[in-house]
Amino acid sequence: xxxINFSLWCDFLERDFINSNFTQLIQNxxxxxxxxxxxxxxxxxxxxxxxxxxxxxxxKKDPKKLYEILATNDIKMAATKLLGNYARGDxxxxxxxxxxxxxxxxxxxxxxxRLYNTIKMPNVMIxxxxxxxxxxxxxxxxxxxxxxNATLIFSNSQAKExxxxxxxxxxxxxxxxxxxxxxxxxxxxxxSRFDRxxxxxxxxxxxxxxxxxxxxxxxxxxxxxxxxxxxxxSTGVKDGSxxxxxxxxxxxxxxxxxxxxxxxxxxxxxxGDFRAKALPSDDEISKxxxxxxxxxIDYNRVCSELLDDGLEAFVTAFDEILASLS
Numbered sequence: 001x002x003x004i005n006f007s008l009w010c011d012f013l014e015r016d017f018i019n020s021n022f023t024q025l026i027q028n029x030x031x032x033x034x035x036x037x038x039x040x041x042x043x044x045x046x047x048x049x050x051x052x053x054x055x056x057x058x059x060k061k062d063p064k065k066l067y068e069i070l071a072t073n074d075i076k077m078a079a080t081k082l083l084g085n086y087a088r089g090d091x092x093x094x095x096x097x098x099x100x101x102x103x104x105x106x107x108x109x110x111x112x113x114r115l116y117n118t119i120k121m122p123n124v125m126i127x128x129x130x131x132x133x134x135x136x137x138x139x140x141x142x143x144x145x146x147x148x149n150a151t152l153i154f155s156n157s158q159a160k161e162x163x164x165x166x167x168x169x170x171x172x173x174x175x176x177x178x179x180x181x182x183x184x185x186x187x188x189x190x191x192s193r194f195d196r197x198x199x200x201x202x203x204x205x206x207x208x209x210x211x212x213x214x215x216x217x218x219x220x221x222x223x224x225x226x227x228x229x230x231x232x233x234s235t236g237v238k239d240g241s242x243x244x245x246x247x248x249x250x251x252x253x254x255x256x257x258x259x260x261x262x263x264x265x266x267x268x269x270x271x272g273d274f275r276a277k278a279l280p281s282d283d284e285i286s287k288x289x290x291x292x293x294x295x296x297i298d299y300n301r302v303c304s305e306l307l308d309d310g311l312e313a314f315v316t317a318f319d320e321i322l323a324s325l326s
Contacts, residue, residue: 004276006252007091008268009033009259011233013040015050018077021262026081030269032091034078035149035188035233035259037127038100038317041071046324055325063322064099071096072119079121086123091257093184095149097127100314108137116146125149125186129311130158135165142169142183143176149231151188152310155303159216162187163223170227182227186257187220189213190234191247193306199239201295206242208292209234210250211285217253218279231257236264245271252277 001008010025013036025031045051051070058066079094086092096119098111112126125147128134138148142165150162166185173183194209202208217230235247235258243249244267248258254276260268268274289299 001252001274001276004254005256006254006276007032007257008248008265009035009091009093009231009257010262010265011035011040011236011259012262013074013078013094014044014048015074015077016048018074018081022078023081025265026085030265032085033082033093033257033259035095035127035231036071036075037097037151038314038321041067041074042317042321044074045070045321063325066325067321068115068118072115075124076119076121079119079123082123083121092123093125093147093149093186094121094123095125095127097151097314100129100311100318103129103131103311104133108133109140112137112141112146113144116141123147125184127151127188129314130162130187131307131311135161138162138165138185139169139172142166142185143172145173145177145180145183147184149186149188151233152307153187153189153216154194154212154306155300156216156219158303158307159187159189159219163220163225163228166228167223167225170225185225185228186231187216187228188231188233188259189216190306190310191232191251192234192236192238193310194302196238197302197306198292198297201297202292204288206239206246207288208297209247211280211288213251214253214279215282215285217251217256218282221255229255229257231259233259235259236261243267243271249273250277253279 008031010031058069075094075096082092102111127149128137129152130150141148153159191209191213195206198208199205220230232251237244237246248268
């Protein structure tokens with residue numbers, strides 16, 4: 001997979017995992033990056049006993065501060081283990097999302113800078129949702145040399161805004177620091193949520209997310225921004241009729257990343273089939289989307305609904321973490 005610059009990242013993080021299987025996955029060259037989000041940290045912090053000692057030590061802290069101590073600790077531990085990959089130019093990035101309650105405020109940039117400076121690791125990526133207030137933040141953080149993970153991308157229009165933000169931020173960074181390594185950006189295209197929402201209305205199941213993600217991938221590739229790659233997210237399988245690694249194999253494209261749950265990664269490795277996937281043609285994608293429109297599927301409305309659901313889910317998970325720590 002390395003010959004086509006395809007990377008597999010783990011969409012999971014938890015203290016005991018970092019100290020055990022995580023190291024083996026890195027050493028075996030199975031994964032070379034990690035993504036996290038409020039839902040992942042909610043499951044870890046609220047369910048695992050691995051955090052009991054730190055919770056007790058900092059129990060007098062307010063809930064958000066305590067959450068940040070726990071989360072940034074995990075991020076720093078993971079980033080340290082991946083630092084060798086980063087030094088070799090083999091990805092090695094770990095993503096952490098800003099407080100989702102701040103996404104509609106002017107505090108996003110300061111929050112991103114503060115998290116990055118708290119963790120103090122060069123291979124950390126700050127996750128910013130792809131909404132109007134987020135695009136400016138993406139550009140500003142990249143201008144400061146901070147790696148950015150643009151998340152919750154469902155549409156070509158969102159991807160376009162991300163590309164423009166990254167381009168502007170990179171340009172300003174390069175002007176300030178010529179001949180230095182560029183900050184990296186990934187555009188996280190969510191895949192399976194389309195299929196879970198729409199499959200009952202379509203003849204070809206588990207195709208809408210693939211075709212939409214492929215279209216956005218082609219858009220990003222055609223932009224030729226050397227420090228920006230497509231990251232396919234939401235690639236876990238909920239439909240029992242599909243292979244567990246379906247969304248990895250169907251999107252195994254050159255110069256891309258797939259972040260997946262542990263079980264999905266294990267199924268992919270066990271299959272032994274790591275062949276690159278041929279992209280469907282533009283004509284094939286256009287015909288499929290046109291047929292979906294005939295069946296009453298409003299693309300823009302679906303993308304908007306999924307984006308709103310994603311934002312709400314992250315806010316809910318974040319608030320539930322704080323409630324559990326109060």
